[in-house]
Amino acid sequence: MTARRFPERRTRWRSGSSSSCAGGAKVLLLAERSKALSQLSTVFDRVSTHAIGQLVMVSGPESSGRTALLHSFTDHVARRNGLVLTANGSRFERDIAGGLLCQLMSDPAIPRTARDAATRFMGDGRGADPGVNSVLRPELIHTAREVAFALAELASRNPVVLVIDDVEQADEVSLLVLRYIQRRIVSSAVMVVISEVDPPDPEFTALRGEFSRLSESHRVRIASLTLAGVHELLTKERDSEYACSYAIEFHRATAGNPRLVRALIADQDRGQGLPTGITARNDFRDALLTCVHRGDPIVLEVARAAATLGCLASPARIRRLIDRPTEAINAALTCLSRMGVLQECRFLIDAGRTTVLDDLPPGDFEKFQRRAAMVLFQDGASPLEIAERVLAGGVPCEAWAVPVLRAAADVERAAGRPAAAATMLETALTGVDCARDRIAVLTALATVLFDTSPSQMIRLLPELHGAFDTGDLGTDELAQLFRFQLWHGYEVEAHRTHRTLESAVHSATGPEPQLLGTRYWSRWIHPGTELRSSSKLSWDGVPQKMRSNAAAILRRSRLRRGPVEHDALAVGVLLRLGDVDEAVQWCEMLYEDAVATGSTRASAVLTCVKAEIALFRGQGGEAWRHAHDALEALPPACWGTTLPAPLALSAVATVLHSPSTSPADILQVAIPDAARRTWHWLSYLRARGAAHLAAGRPRTALAEIEACGMLAIRWKVDLPALIPWRNDLAEAHLALGETDRVQQLIALQSTRPTSDVGHVQSRSLLLYAMCRDGGARLVSLREAADSAAACGDQLTRCRALAALSVEHYSNGEGAIASAMAVEALGIARDCEIEALGRSWLEGAPSTADPMPHFFPASDLSTRESVRTALSDAESRVAKMAADGLSNREISRSLYITVSTVEQHLTRSYRKLAIRSRSELRGVVV
Numbered sequence: 001m002t003a004r005r006f007p008e009r010r011t012r013w014r015s016g017s018s019s020s021c022a023g024g025a026k027v028l029l030l031a032e033r034s035k036a037l038s039q040l041s042t043v044f045d046r047v048s049t050h051a052i053g054q055l056v057m058v059s060g061p062e063s064s065g066r067t068a069l070l071h072s073f074t075d076h077v078a079r080r081n082g083l084v085l086t087a088n089g090s091r092f093e094r095d096i097a098g099g100l101l102c103q104l105m106s107d108p109a110i111p112r113t114a115r116d117a118a119t120r121f122m123g124d125g126r127g128a129d130p131g132v133n134s135v136l137r138p139e140l141i142h143t144a145r146e147v148a149f150a151l152a153e154l155a156s157r158n159p160v161v162l163v164i165d166d167v168e169q170a171d172e173v174s175l176l177v178l179r180y181i182q183r184r185i186v187s188s189a190v191m192v193v194i195s196e197v198d199p200p201d202p203e204f205t206a207l208r209g210e211f212s213r214l215s216e217s218h219r220v221r222i223a224s225l226t227l228a229g230v231h232e233l234l235t236k237e238r239d240s241e242y243a244c245s246y247a248i249e250f251h252r253a254t255a256g257n258p259r260l261v262r263a264l265i266a267d268q269d270r271g272q273g274l275p276t277g278i279t280a281r282n283d284f285r286d287a288l289l290t291c292v293h294r295g296d297p298i299v300l301e302v303a304r305a306a307a308t309l310g311c312l313a314s315p316a317r318i319r320r321l322i323d324r325p326t327e328a329i330n331a332a333l334t335c336l337s338r339m340g341v342l343q344e345c346r347f348l349i350d351a352g353r354t355t356v357l358d359d360l361p362p363g364d365f366e367k368f369q370r371r372a373a374m375v376l377f378q379d380g381a382s383p384l385e386i387a388e389r390v391l392a393g394g395v396p397c398e399a400w401a402v403p404v405l406r407a408a409a410d411v412e413r414a415a416g417r418p419a420a421a422a423t424m425l426e427t428a429l430t431g432v433d434c435a436r437d438r439i440a441v442l443t444a445l446a447t448v449l450f451d452t453s454p455s456q457m458i459r460l461l462p463e464l465h466g467a468f469d470t471g472d473l474g475t476d477e478l479a480q481l482f483r484f485q486l487w488h489g490y491e492v493e494a495h496r497t498h499r500t501l502e503s504a505v506h507s508a509t510g511p512e513p514q515l516l517g518t519r520y521w522s523r524w525i526h527p528g529t530e531l532r533s534s535s536k537l538s539w540d541g542v543p544q545k546m547r548s549n550a551a552a553i554l555r556r557s558r559l560r561r562g563p564v565e566h567d568a569l570a571v572g573v574l575l576r577l578g579d580v581d582e583a584v585q586w587c588e589m590l591y592e593d594a595v596a597t598g599s600t601r602a603s604a605v606l607t608c609v610k611a612e613i614a615l616f617r618g619q620g621g622e623a624w625r626h627a628h629d630a631l632e633a634l635p636p637a638c639w640g641t642t643l644p645a646p647l648a649l650s651a652v653a654t655v656l657h658s659p660s661t662s663p664a665d666i667l668q669v670a671i672p673d674a675a676r677r678t679w680h681w682l683s684y685l686r687a688r689g690a691a692h693l694a695a696g697r698p699r700t701a702l703a704e705i706e707a708c709g710m711l712a713i714r715w716k717v718d719l720p721a722l723i724p725w726r727n728d729l730a731e732a733h734l735a736l737g738e739t740d741r742v743q744q745l746i747a748l749q750s751t752r753p754t755s756d757v758g759h760v761q762s763r764s765l766l767l768y769a770m771c772r773d774g775g776a777r778l779v780s781l782r783e784a785a786d787s788a789a790a791c792g793d794q795l796t797r798c799r800a801l802a803a804l805s806v807e808h809y810s811n812g813e814g815a816i817a818s819a820m821a822v823e824a825l826g827i828a829r830d831c832e833i834e835a836l837g838r839s840w841l842e843g844a845p846s847t848a849d850p851m852p853h854f855f856p857a858s859d860l861s862t863r864e865s866v867r868t869a870l871s872d873a874e875s876r877v878a879k880m881a882a883d884g885l886s887n888r889e890i891s892r893s894l895y896i897t898v899s900t901v902e903q904h905l906t907r908s909y910r911k912l913a914i915r916s917r918s919e920l921r922g923v924v925v
Helices: 023-029 034-050 066-079 099-104 112-119 138-155 172-184 202-212 227-237 240-254 258-267 282-294 297-312 315-322 326-338 350-359 362-378 383-392 401-414 418-429 435-452 454-469 475-488 491-508 511-525 530-534 543-559 564-576 580-597 600-617 620-633 636-642 644-657 673-677 679-694 698-714 725-735 739-749 758-770 774-791 794-810 814-830 834-840 860-867 872-882 887-894 898-912 917-924
Strands: 054-060 083-088 160-165 190-197 217-221
Touching (some): 034 066, 034 190, 034 217, 054 066, 083 099, 099 112, 112 138, 138 160, 227 240, 240 258, 258 282, 282 297, 297 315, 297 350, 297 383, 315 326, 315 362, 362 383, 383 401, 383 418, 401 435, 418 435, 435 454, 475 511, 475 636, 491 511, 511 564, 511 679, 543 564, 543 580, 564 600, 600 620, 636 673, 644 679, 673 679, 679 725, 739 758, 758 794, 774 794, 774 872, 872 887, 887 898
Parallel strands (some): 083 160, 160 190
């Protein structure tokens, strides 16, 4: 065949579709599309030169850049004076007979007769017989001939290019006409370019096979961008540094889908410097939805099913979820994988899954979630995965989901997510179908709310009380109800519940193992109620029994997490019996558990215990912060009958930490009436007495403390280790100058059990010393200081040292007085009670320098006299430190905490007027 030369056209033919090509599409072609464009251009050159018809089939995954390639090719054709006729298939117009044909014939260059012939059959189903092997009806053959003749006529002047995008979505009539035309234009300068998605639509397979059998047919395949292509595109859109840093992330998130890559690039901020990662926003979401909506409806369905199932998606589960044939689902999964949305049924990026889920209509969303929950339940998936879909499916839930939600709530609660656990149990309540299950779920929900916000669970108590009246509560549920009632002050109901609980447990397994913590708590914390009559524990026994009971409660709590109020009580007992280090260790372990489980109430209660420990050590600043944090974590309305505890601690800590600040605001908070019959009320009365005493009102303080003492005697909890009210009363009498009464109270207290416990005894010794004169006063003060040092009571030690400093100074012993003053002020600063410490040092030497060297290095005799003031504990620690042991090694050897070692060393440094271990080594050795 000889080559033909076409006359140069003055008009540049271009289709309407090609004019919409954006610059972004051209940029994409520069990334791994030049070869495909070159193939199309070569075929067009052959058509133009030899005037022979050619067919090119362009195939590639959905959104792989096929349309952008066709746009660029039509630009190339227009520049070569070719006529471009374009059409786009659409599944929404697939039922319109002749719709695609009318798009091709709509160009003004097409003769009017051919355009009219094409539009006659648009929307008319008479064009072809139905079925795979459809043939043209006679009336449509005339139209096909008209179109073929018109194209041949146009091709005689200039090459003609028919571009059909998404041909698999074309109507059947247009495809049959296109097949007829292709066979009759083999000798004309007509090029047909057909774009199809890969893998192809099964319904298009037959026609596609016929096209491919034509002698003048070609195939151009394009794929998603490789990593190099993504790098090239990022370099052109941003810069090489950005491309090197994020090309892998972009490729991983999109699998090289050009549409998604371009959208993801548009979503990134163009600020200075490199970002910390890539972010998917609106452009990416729109692009992804375009991808999944363009294909067959089952592609969208499968994407939605995979999004609903999340990481648990599989072809089998998707099939059961949407009830479609396996072959169709596998084809849709392949399509989604090739378009860079899924990989092995999972979304490449979380934003993709979120986008598809958000696109679901509300009704369909709940339906998908409920069906997914059932599929996962039948497959034995984890309760959390099933519960997530049950919650998303809305209420009411189905009965089968109730035990699943309960199991998931237990997991969430153990993982420290009580809010999620409460939501699951609230949902479970809507699906229970029997009274017994409802009570179990209700109790579990009340327990979760009790641990996070006790005031919120009060609304559940009436129904629980009704279940108690009907005898529907088991032993565990009775124990929980008893806790709720005592906390919120339902004393009468609590008494009834306690009797029923005692009877149930005793008849089943014996009472002691089951009710030890409950009895301990109710007997001590609520001594002013009728519960004391049902308790058989004796509080007048030896301290060892109290200590062993507390240890048993704590050990059992480690094996099986018990109520925090029981644990706090046990730690408090150990603390008051002088086992401070053990109490600290238990408190820290329990607090870590409370934080890990997300229990706000437990964290607040144990923070209160921390404040109490700090007060026992004399650390006013730390106690004030812990008490403040406890009240911040749990508002007053949630503390119930335990509210006096944090208020009392906060008031006493304020007196110590900031004597110039009145705790009146703290002590004016309304207290529930039931709280006045708890042990916490005794602490509250003592705190009010301390506040009055600090404000210079000893008479008023006497009244408050005497009221505390009378209640302690009446409630049979008059043990000095628990409530040292006689020491408090002695303080008030000392302020009034009534030293005889002070000595009487100290003597009377010494007859009570537990009066020899360290913190009680050291304070008693100090008060007794304050009533003596001369040398006896010095001896008693030193004894009080040593006793306080031994038990870790820094407050009493600081006060005793301050009194010793004043006494030595009045005796003319300036050096010793100065050393004592420095030591006392150092302790006060460490404990953040400096203002109080300075008030005790009135009449002592000036201590402006926090650690002055009162003794020359050569004055070994004076230094030796001060060294004798070291307590036994301080001497042991100082000797080991001088031998080169670290603080941790010392703590392990002496079975004390590291902080205790540090405190002993700090006190030793101040007493010896040294600053380092090297100096300590010289003095001790």
